[in-house]
Ligand code: ADP
């Protein structure tokens with residue numbers, strides 16, 4: 166197991182712990198603009214991974230994580246994250262190219278979910294983060310934060326929030342905020 170593999174394992178572990186810490190916050194957000202299950206759904210996947218973390222190279226770990234997510238995470242987020250993680254596993258390569266992995270994940274989520282930037286979904290954080298990723302993790306994190314913040318003034322064109330029209334205005338999209346939670350946790 167090389168240094169890159171340990172970095173990957175540490176990153177996934179930190180992301181999972183951050184999602185556990187954010188469970189209540191994400192649940193409350195999803196109660197306002199959705200059905201209130203996002204925090205629980207992501208925490209369920211995180212708990213499962215932390216209970217049985219997989220070793221091996223980044224590709225293997227991301228594949229294993231995709232399988233855990235597919236099995237444990239419900240709602241809309243589960244299949245979308247599982248698809249994104251599988252794409253990331255294909256793209257990460259032997260040298261642990263996380264920027265390529267993030268870009269592939271973003272494309273996978275957009276292909277499966279059909280959302281584009283501006284539709285007020287997780288894509289509003291994920292896509293700009295992926296675009297900025299070649300400039301470094303800090304740039305990706307800042308882009309995700311800006312994208313998630315911008316959803317506060319947007320009306321949803323995808324997902325449950327799209328049934329609420331203007332009523333979601335003033336509240337951020339929980340899926341976009343969740344992206345900032347795990348992405349911020351990847352550094353260290
Ligand atoms: P639900 O409970 O509505 O099935 P989740 O609670 O798992 O969904 O996730 C809600 C989040 O999923 C939203 O805040 C949004 O960011 C994201 N989302 C919803 N629809 C899509 C889509 N078509 N593409 C990408 N992300 C989406």
Ligand code: MG
Nearest residue numbers: 199200202203
């Ligand atoms: Mg929900």
Ligand code: MG
Nearest residue numbers: 200202240241
């Ligand atoms: Mg739901």
